[in-house]
Amino acid sequence: MATAQGKRRIRVWHVLLALLALLALGAWLAFRALSQPLPESILPANYTPNLENGRNMFFAGGCISCHRGTGPHVELPAGGRKLKIPGGEIRVPNITPDEATGIGKWRAIDFVNALRKGLGPDGTHYIPAFPYTSYAWMKTEDILDLFAYLKTLKPVRNETPLETRRFDRFALAFWKWMALPRRPFRPVPGQSTEWNRGAYLVVGPGHCGECHTPRNPIFIPDRRRWLAGAPHLSEKGDVPSLRGLKKRGRYKDVNDLFMALKYGEAMGYEDISSGGMGEVQGNISKLPDEDIRAIATYLMSLQ
Ligand code: HEC
Numbered sequence: 655m656a657t658a659q660g661k662r663r664i665r666v667w668h669v670l671l672a673l674l675a676l677l678a679l680g681a682w683l684a685f686r687a688l689s690q691p692l693p694e695s696i697l698p699a700n701y702t703p704n705l706e707n708g709r710n711m712f713f714a715g716g717c718i719s720c721h722r723g724t725g726p727h728v729e730l731p732a733g734g735r736k737l738k739i740p741g742g743e744i745r746v747p748n749i750t751p752d753e754a755t756g757i758g759k760w761r762a763i764d765f766v767n768a769l770r771k772g773l774g775p776d777g778t779h780y781i782p783a784f785p786y787t788s789y790a791w792m793k794t795e796d797i798l799d800l801f802a803y804l805k806t807l808k809p810v811r812n813e814t815p816l817e818t819r820r821f822d823r824f825a826l827a828f829w830k831w832m833a834l835p836r837r838p839f840r841p842v843p844g845q846s847t848e849w850n851r852g853a854y855l856v857v858g859p860g861h862c863g864e865c866h867t868p869r870n871p872i873f874i875p876d877r878r879r880w881l882a883g884a885p886h887l888s889e890k891g892d893v894p895s896l897r898g899l900k901k902r903g904r905y906k907d908v909n910d911l912f913m914a915l916k917y918g919e920a921m922g923y924e925d926i927s928s929g930g931m932g933e934v935q936g937n938i939s940k941l942p943d944e945d946i947r948a949i950a951t952y953l954m955s956l957q
Pocket residue numbers: 711712715716717718719720721737744745746747748749756757765768774779780781782783784785789800816817818
């Protein structure tokens with residue numbers, strides 16, 4: 655009797671161990687699958703980048719706000735600053751075209767993978783303080799234009815190693831699977847070209863939802879409460895809602911909001927200056943007027 659029971663216990667352990675091994679294997683295979691970069695074949699053939707558009711994407715995306723260098727390099731995205739994130743700080747990397755310490759050696763597809771999949775050339779899963787969950791909505795051509803523009807900037811030698819640890823990368827692969835959009839932005843039928851342009855700039859490069867949209871308990875922006883206002887992730891206080899701006903009397907009309915986005919505090923629009931919004935407004939002001947107006951048109955339509 656005693657031996658029969660002993661044997662049964664051993665069998666239960668074997669089954670449990672086999673199940674655990676299977677689970678671990680499954681998780682590992684899923685991790686491998688989720689770490690696959692996009693292949694070069696998704697790029698348009700013989701594409702000639704538009705540098706002017708690349709510059710606009712650079713400012714719409716606010717890249718300089720986080721990647722700004724220090725000392726003599728404040729005008730260049732030479733990195734090195736620390737960014738406050740929930741639970742700590744993170745160093746922002748150098749994205750000038752320096753070959754040794756920046757992205758000088760990157761291929762176009764590496765850059766597309768960074769913005770669209772939050773994935774580095776060596777398979778690193780980036781921490782979403784880099785707002786790729788928004789940039790993932792960008793058109794491939796816009797990303798290529800932006801890459802070409804970055805290549806025209808002065809290379810700065812500045813070592814800025816990433817701070818992700820192995821466990822972060824593993825967890826991030828699964829988080830990204832839930833958080834990343836499956837395809838780039840598609841215009842909403844029935845809306846004007848201007849409205850769709852504004853929506854694209856806000857959702858994709860502008861990454862306005864990263865601050866203005868509340869997140870669920872695992873930090874994924876809640877699309878049902880899109881731009882409905884949220885607690886600030888790196889500073890005290892709240893980020894206001896961008897819905898019902900007209901009804902709440904925040905702005906008279908599209909032109910009023912256009913003026914606020916273009917001139918900000920200089921024209922007496924003070925609700926657009928603190929908590930990072932001053933930087934955002936400064937970047938937006940560098941866009942062509944049609945784009946600023948498109949953003950205002952889209953925002954004023956939100957109920
Ligand atoms: C809100 C701050 C923020 C903004 C805005 C931002 N980034 Fe970043 N970016 C980061 C951080 C932080 C990292 C590092 C992520 C990590 O360590 O996992 C990063 C990483 C990167 C990397 C990877 C660099 C490397 O060495 O692997 C690239 C490329 C990049 N960003 C490009 C851009 C571009 C282009 C824009 C503008 C369209 C942009 N970023 C806007 C914060 C930002």
